[in-house]
Amino acid sequence: MQCKVLVYVVLLPLIKHVSSTEIQASPNTNATLPCNVTSPLSMKGDKIDKSLIKVSWINNGSDIASFSQAATQIKDGFSWETRDFIDGDFSLTILRASLGLQGVYKCTVSYNSIMLHSSDVTFSILASPTLSIPQQWVVLETESQFKCHANGFYPPPVSFSWTRDEKVIQPPYNVEGEQTSDGYYTAVGNLNFSPSREDQNVTFGCKVSHFGSYQEMDFQLNITYIPSVRLSVVPSSSSIIPLTLYCDVESFYPEEVSVSWLQNGTVVPELPATEQNPDGTYRTRRYYTLSPEQREQGGKVECTVNQPGVVHPASGSVFLEKLDPQDEPLVLTKSAKASVAMMCISVVLVFLLCFGFSWRRRDEKLKSLSVSGIILPPRVIVGRKGRVSVSIEGRRVDRVQTAWFLNDTPISDTSLTGTSKANFNCLYNTLTTIHLPYGLTLTSPVSEKGPLLPSRDEKGYYKLHTQGPLQLSGGGTQQLISSLTFIPQLSIHKGAVFKCQVSYMGKDKIAVERVSEKFTILSAPEVSEIQLAETPNDSDVISLTVRATHFHPDVITFRWFCQGSELSPVASQASSSPHPNSEGLFSAFSQCKLPRSELEKEGTKVWVSVHHITLKQPVTRETRGFIKKPCVSEIVSSTSSPDQTLTLACEITDFHPPNISVTWLKLRDGEQDDREDEVIEGGEMWGPIQAPDSRLYRATATLKRRTTNHEKKEIGGGVVCRVEHCSLLEPVEKHWRNVDMVAPSIPPSMSVCWSSEGVGVFSLLLKGGHPKVKLLWAAGGSTLSPLVSNETEEIGDDGQRELKSVCALERSTSLPSQNNKQLGRQKNGHAIKTKAAVTDPDAEGIDYIDEKVDGENNIHRDEETKLEVDDDSDKEREEDPGALHINRVNLRRSARENERARLRVCVEITHPALKLPVYRTWTEPYEEIISSA
Template sequence: MRCKVLIYVILLTHKHVSPTEIQASPNTNATLPCNVTSPLFVKGVKIDKSLIKVSWISNGSDFASFSNAAMQIKDGFGWDTRDFNNGDFSLTILRADLDLQGVYECTVSYNSTMLHSSNVTFSILASPTLSIPQQWVVLETESQLKCHADGFYPPPVSFSWTRDGQVIQPPYHVEGEQTPDGSYMAVGNLTFYASREDKNVTFGCKVSHNGNYQELDFQLNITYLPSVRLSVMPSSSNDIPLTLYCDVESFYPEEVSVSWLQNGTVVPEPPTTEQNPDGTYTTRRYYTLSPEQREQGGKVECAVNQPGVVHLVSGSAYLEKVDPQDEPPVLTKSAKASVALMCISLVLVFLLCFGFSWRRRDEKQKSLSVSGIILPPRVIVGHKGRVTVSIEGRRVDQVQTAWFLNDTPISDTSPTGTSKANFNCLYNPLTTIHLPYGLTLTSPVSEKGPLLPSRGEMGYYKLHTQGPLHSSGSGTQQLISSLTFIPQISVHKGAVFKCQVSYVGKDKIVVERVSERFTILSAPEVSEIQLEETPNDSDVISLTVRASHFHPDVITFRWFCQGSELSPVASQASSSPRPNSEGFFSAFSQCKLPRSELEKGGTKVWVSVHHIALKQPVTRETRGFIKRPCVSEIVSSTSFPDQTLTLGCEITDFHPPNISVTWLKLRAGEQDDREEEVIEGGELWGPIQAPDPRLYRATAILKRRATNQEKKERGGGIICRVEHCCLLEPIERHWRNVDIVAPSIPPSISVCWSSEGVGVFSLLLKGGHPKVKLLWAVGGSTLSPLVSNETEEIGDDGQRELKSVCALERSTSLPSQTSKQLERQKNGHAIKTKAAVTDPDAEGIEYIDEKVDGENNNIDSDEETKSEVDDDSDKEGEEDPGALHINRVNLRTGPRENERARLRVCVEITHPALKLPVYRTWTEPNEEISSSA
């Protein structure tokens, strides 16, 4: 009994596990591992939970405990006691935040004996959000750009700046400042002097945080400082108003405001501008000083204000210099007349001022307060987004808005769009949304109206206007103008929205608002994990996952295997991959594991894909062994009497058993076969386990009857396509639709002799597939090959007809160029192949003289018969491809002078359907020999 107790104590020996680090994003779940390896915790064996004691402690505080079969756990944590039987005492943090960071200690004991103690360090990882609030700079002046990185943890972050993809400021670290919610914010600064070449150039702020990169691209708005010159209009008297004018030249952009100051007091003036040939603008501003202001004297300034300029540019002058005061002159009659005229002018000026004040009162009633353009928090490709502007004033019922994408007008293309002015009220059920800066947005409860492309193919847009809505207080009214759009990368990347506010019937733009540039998001489409054997090492399995159709380009793959993180061996997830034609990015990641790990069937491998467009990472996982299938060639057989064609293909040695087989019909082509259609009716026998229990085999079968069209074509073929989870590309096997049919052969050769001594031998074969091969020969006891002509046509019964013709001229003398041959060359005509076959007895058959082929014409002198084939010239044959070749045969006499061998013409017919060649022979009759002798 004592021995048993000693062994039991040894089994319960304490095991210490090295500390583990766990990171999670804010508001996500995180699992703190605590696993005990002990003979007590065996799968399928229950243990006495009343003897188990578990405790999770952090910073002296007890977060979860289990003792005497009772559990205590704080809010925000989760625990599944059913896993205790397996030795799993892991604790789950629900909605992680910064306050929960720290070192957690897990202790496990059984029957008062310590089994396990481990530490887990938990921390939060949050990526920053980038923004560049100010993008106006002054030409050739020191400018400061600021890049804000908000909401990141832990510090620090690294900033760098680029120009057209080139780094202009190398990375530098910034610790940042902590915000009230515990996260950090940091600002990166760029100091530089803007030049004219920086216009329309793309700059970028690149931020690195914990190995992840983000980049925000933008273009600068450059201000060209003007030259300002103040002048005065000549005046004949000191008692009349004095008109000043200010020349403002060579400035950019066109929007500029000029204010007049006298001794620090600002007086407004409406603008007038003109554009210079170099793209800058010129304006002249006037201001008339009253006699009291002229008498006051002092310094007069013309100050120019431009976007992004801190210190105003101004021109100044002293009235004492530009408008010297003269002594009061003695009034003459003409001077008195001038005074009277001036009085009249003062009355007119008074009337004008009264009208101006009345107009100012009316304009005050029409004054508007327009908010900035409010962008949606997340702009996702294919999802509706809305931009909004709020307008407040006394007369918003007379206000109209116009929306632009960059500088291109946007029109409402929805079928429900109103035909009236776009400020009309929509009588749909409304809901109120509270916006920043104390604004509210009243919008339809649901937005299900269809969106159609606007003119110019700029995308999808729908305009909305709600109002006028009565506001509390001084009787002002509120108008909400908004634009719903579906983002597209090719259209909206790097773009801005503009909203111009004006009164109905007026061309003047009262207010224009321009939005900030926004980042377009597109969540990645993640494939399943693809497993494949490594070509050079069959003991290693490659696991590949692909992500496509995402934007922006920063993406992260993290591989895990049974609780530990793997290192990828190949990845195409760099910070700047090239986009496709639509502007989307693609990437892949790959890791490798030994075959022995996967063959166990229990190793779990998963990959986590992180992207800014995803609220939660996308996870793909796989488990088990995989083996690439072997596919045999297609075997065919034909069953009688229904002529059913059966095709079969063996698929062996694959795992897992899931496999797909598709049969496809090919259309015959001269050079290649093209896929035409999928054939239905294929069968798959299996999969069934092979002798090796880990592997499977199957047989793909296709039974079909050939159609009449296929019988006529006798070409093309069929493909068996096999797909399996380990194959990047399917395996294909081809079967050619070739039927072997013997032709119909006539019993004898047809022969006709012309008056010129030329014999035309012909043979007509019908049907057959593929095409037959023919060889003509002539001679006595030995044969020499001849040249023949073949033509192929389709007969009346629809079968193929092959006509073979061989022309032969015999002679008993050595070949020489006779006067008859010279006459043939002079005439220059030839026998046509078709005419020789159809009507060999036709009159006027003429000849082609051929050259002599000494190698084929010389036969040993001790042979009884000699045949020669001579060729004189092939020029005529080259000029007319339809000419019939004439073979010339020289038959020499035997030992006796009056004895000559009998002429023998033979044709050999070979075809795949014939086991042996078929021969047809024509032999010269005896009477012809005697007559010729």
């Protein structure tokens, strides 16, 4: 009783007044709320009774944790170390801090009902924002607004500022932001800016500060230059033939534009073909041919240029009456009629006088031709047939021939299939159409509607078409249309032009030549499904990736959405220029990240839309829910009696969604190159079943086999369990070896035999075992180096397989010289040269070393000289399959010059039936080191 009174007296000065502390932590991290008694709770000579200590933590009137002799309790999500109470540490740890755990926590400590300590700890969350700036196109010298998104911060506010080349263009200003459903805040900072030409390729930045932390995101402007548009017409000799217009679009950027043709409000799409100006802008000329009916209709014709980021596209318009005035009927007066009559009489007289001279030129007049420009297809798409054509008018078009060229290279007809080249020799030369008299033409027999044909070499697929000659009204004029069908290929047609030469049969002179405009080749992207994967450094964040391949040109856009709101990608190859592959086609990917908790919600939908110039509608890929890769265990086996049924099982856990496929495969009986043989039927799967308190699933795949001798032979080398799931790029395979695997019999030590020349032969004999055992020899001092060994396999007297492994080595303390190499060759050639000496260290071959060296004073001089000069003999001995390779092991001397490292020789034995490798080691005796030193 007196002792307790003394304790009370000592503890009374330790009572502390209430103190307050503020603790901040990031979301999903652990935070420690301190509660410490500064003076020790012990007395000299007395031991504190832990059962008299009472501790409690309270938050908003609710008990969080308590400790007393009666009971101890603590809520989920909190932890403390009761063993530290004796040292005066009563701190409480919050696990995975969140917004709902904020508030004032009160800690009280008493000993034997005497209050020792009371303190308040204010806990709050401090979350830094993540930044994103959506990419957009802006128009030159037109005010645009940029948005900088700061998401997931707490508490508000945040401060935005904008920079240009690291210079502040808008000072900091605060934004409170809006609170989201998870309790955190999101805010948007705006910058109104009118870009100029000097802003191209300049780095802008959005800087956000939040309670002392600073973050900055840099970006560059995508500036659109508005072009000037002008319409013109290609002169035509007749009003009843098609009329060709062209539209000049000047000084625009970027290169990708969409030009539309409109006649009285009707849109006609047209394909771009651009060239670059010296100032970096582009220019292009677009053609469109009006039919006679459209030409007669007249009215207003417009050329409209659509560009990214432009609300009101540039356009040019003109009335056909102004470009193409129609001839009006003439009304003659009486005087005019008299003048016409006099002129007719004069013309007749002149005609009669000049008839003789004009007869000679009549033929040339009949040969005059009117050739239109080359008309390109509206869309040239890789792998799809396209056609180019020209229209030829004249009185003798039946005697006209045409020749087509790609740039300056003559085009050969490659459309013929199943026909001997000798039978159609003329059609394999320069692509020429011969129009025979009386309207007959020589054309290819293959239909243009046939299937696509692969290109031959680098020439591509080409086929000639002709229409006509057709008789036009008035004056005996005829029309002929010559066209060429081809399959576009980037490697051949990118940046190329077609050329058509028109001439008369039998004449070398080219009458007319037409060259087409350059055309752009398109290829629609192939879009993959969305791939979901855990982030390597944070398993609570899931990355979503989509890839687009085989598209052209290289400009492509990815847009991510989740539940109706747009997401910002964290990684994208579309913002920079992708590199083309060997075919000239491009590939790109885009990636965004979301919290695992968001994806695990029921009905959460994420989708991405891919936009490309070749697509009339964007390609959309979507995914619902979360995808988790399965964990596949090793295959375990068990045998049940009395029917000796062998059961193989494989556990598959932690996967989502539950759809999973398991296939059992039999392996061929082999030791080196096991391969799949066939599928084993009869496998079963228990599950999938959802794990408690989790959205993940697990399942068990089993295979039952009767272990008869026939079945053992059937499954041979083993069995494979192959698991396939939508989250796996490649199936997961687990291997199980046949139960017939038997470990070999390994001797306790290796055999050693030394010659007087310092060559040691080490051998090891292994018996039995299935499959074949693997051995690795190594030697050295403090460190080991691998050696070359020889292995032979025989059947012993007892019927078991015997594997003999032999390794020879020579130790040295110096680097090999020419004499040493020469000595090595002598040893290889004479010391051990028969297969018996290789496989059996006790054979006469090894004793022969000592006899030659000791008994006959090394090798005779004549034979030694022959070994030094006869290189062919050395080569033959080195290539002798029965010769034993002698390894050289260099042993460096230690710090003391009279000692060198001890030689160690080790062999590693591995086998599937052995859980761990087995080692056999020989170490050089210490006495031999002293004698050799």
